[in-house]
Amino acid sequence: MSPRCDDCKKTIKPDVILFGDPLPASVYQEATDLVMNCTLLLILGFPLVVHPVAALPGLALKNGAKISSTFSRLPYDRYAHVVVYRPLGEFCQEILDRIENL
């Protein structure tokens, strides 16, 4: 049985989208607005298999953004300007190291 709030008796859920839950329209709209106005979209460690989020790189490309991926074999790899097949932790550490050395 799901945990319930002692006061209002509603089911207590974490503030995340669980698999199978719909994405709130306002969240997707905000993501869409950001992607349509970005110049670079980094796809970090996400396999792009869950819709509607999986469509966001296509929107970015359509609006002239460059995309970069760190996950192995994504449908957008052939359109990506940079594809790095490395573990996300290693990739992020290298970026941080390079930024510190600028």
Ligand SMILES: [Zn+2]
């Ligand atoms: Zn409550």
